[in-house]
Amino acid sequence: MRNLTARQRQVLILAANGNTNAAIATWLGITATTVNEILGRAYTALGASDRAQAVAIALAVGEIGVQQIHIPDQQREAAA
Numbered sequence: 001m002r003n004l005t006a007r008q009r010q011v012l013i014l015a016a017n018g019n020t021n022a023a024i025a026t027w028l029g030i031t032a033t034t035v036n037e038i039l040g041r042a043y044t045a046l047g048a049s050d051r052a053q054a055v056a057i058a059l060a061v062g063e064i065g066v067q068q069i070h071i072p073d074q075q076r077e078a079a080a
Contacts, residue, residue: 001047004063008042011035013068016055 004012014024021035028035039051046063048054058064 001057001061002045004042004045004058008038008045009058009063011038012042012054012058013064015039015051016058016064016069 011024011028014027015021019027021032021039024035025032039054042058043049043051043054046054046057046061048057055064055069059066
């Protein structure tokens, strides 16, 4: 496993917060294709095969922190 770049970490955090590639692209002023490429490189660096696994691995190894993931109150209440 390799460390994530700052950009990979940024995009993965946005993805972990439930944003689509299109929304992330708009937020960052890049294309959705670029977001997809950044996430693909992050998956490779983490040894992940998809978005959920990448987030789980990144959390487990400290690449991102749980405090960086926002869970809307409605979802938090439903899970309780």
